[in-house]
Structures are given as structure tokens and as C-alpha cells.
Amino acid sequence: MEKVTAGHDALGDFAPKFAELNDDVFFGQVWSREDKLSARDRSMITVTSLVASGITDSSLKFHIQKAKENGITKEEMAEVLTHLAFYAGWPKGWAAFYIAKEIYKE
Known part of the structure; x- marks a missing residue:
């Protein structure tokens, strides 16, 4: 799965932690568990x-x-x-x- 940057793109300046959680945890770690x-x-x-x-x-x-x-x-x-x-x-x-x-x- 390609890296999602929607959080950073839309909210990175305003809410950097939310953007990080969106991109790295939610779309990164959760969505990448394709073996599950x-x-x-x-x-x-x-x-x-x-x-x-x-x-x-x-x-x-x-x-x-x-x-x-x-x-x-x-x-x-x-x-x-x-x-x-x-x-x-x-x-x-x-x-x-x-x-x-x-x-x-x-």
C-alpha cells in the first residue's frame, strides 16, 4: 500500500500529531496488516x-x-x-x- 499523506497535507500545520496518527498509524500500521x-x-x-x-x-x-x-x-x-x-x-x-x-x- 502506498504511503498516505492526507493528514499531513490537510492538517499538518494545524494539527501535526493528528496528521501523524492519521498517516502513520491509521493508514500506515492498521491498513498495512494485509496478512490479517x-x-x-x-x-x-x-x-x-x-x-x-x-x-x-x-x-x-x-x-x-x-x-x-x-x-x-x-x-x-x-x-x-x-x-x-x-x-x-x-x-x-x-x-x-x-x-x-x-x-x-x-
């Missing part, structure tokens, strides 16, 4: 968690893009979001589909 859980599975879990929590902002967009890069197909993403909408809520499903549709059209 694949990046593909982590992506699916992350998208599900964000949608279920009602987080349909740039975080969800980033993680749906990451899911695509980690091998989750358009058909699989549509199935995940359809299934999830019944558990997390229909409006959350709609919001997630709008984001996913944009990402998978590319």
Missing part, C-alpha cells in the same frame, strides 16, 4: 461503516475510490450498497449510490 485482512475487505468494511454512520462526505468518496482501487467491482459495490441500505437506512443508501455512481463511471 486484505485491503479489499478493509475497504468494504470501511465503506459500510461510513454509510451506516451517515458519513457521506469526502471521506466516503475517498474510501469508495479506494475500494475500487482495491478491486471491488461496480457490481459488487452496488450489491454492498443495496444490502446496506436495508440495514443502515434508505436515504443513506441513496447518498452513497450518488457518490459510487460518479466514481465507477470513470
